[in-house]
Amino acid sequence: xxxxxxxxxxxxxxxxxxxxxxxxxxxxxxxxxxxxxxxxxxxxxxxxxxxxxxxxxxxxxxxxxxxxxxxxxxxxxxxxxxxxxxxxxxxxxxxxxxxxxxxxxxxxxxxxxxx
Numbered sequence: 001x002x003x004x005x006x007x008x009x010x011x012x013x014x015x016x017x018x019x020x021x022x023x024x025x026x027x028x029x030x031x032x033x034x035x036x037x038x039x040x041x042x043x044x045x046x047x048x049x050x051x052x053x054x055x056x057x058x059x060x061x062x063x064x065x066x067x068x069x070x071x072x073x074x075x076x077x078x079x080x081x082x083x084x085x086x087x088x089x090x091x092x093x094x095x096x097x098x099x100x101x102x103x104x105x106x107x108x109x110x111x112x113x114x115x
Contacts, residue, residue, distance in 0.1 A: 021054070072086075
């Protein structure tokens with residue numbers, strides 16, 4: 001069994017291919033435009049099921065091929081262990097940051113969703 005992209009540790013043994021829910025999460029993440037973000041809970045709402053933890057699990061197992069840096073914690077914090085790389089993307093895309101420069105300004109950067 002080959003680990004999926006983005007898999008870590010022994011978690012890759014859970015599933016070799018994303019299931020229907022994971023595919024829906026990844027499709028939703030691909031919709032988020034550059035310079036915008038959604039929280040894990042926002043993505044769950046967009047998909048119509050699951051919650052922040054389920055979205056986080058999908059992103060940790062399969063999120064390497066989508067703009068993962070656009071899915072963040074509700075307080076504006078980037079994904080743990082990837083904050084340096086995420087900030088490179090935020091600067092390149094012009095994502096609004098809070099004055100501390102460490103978190104995304106959710107008020108200005110949150111994507112309202114597809115029209």
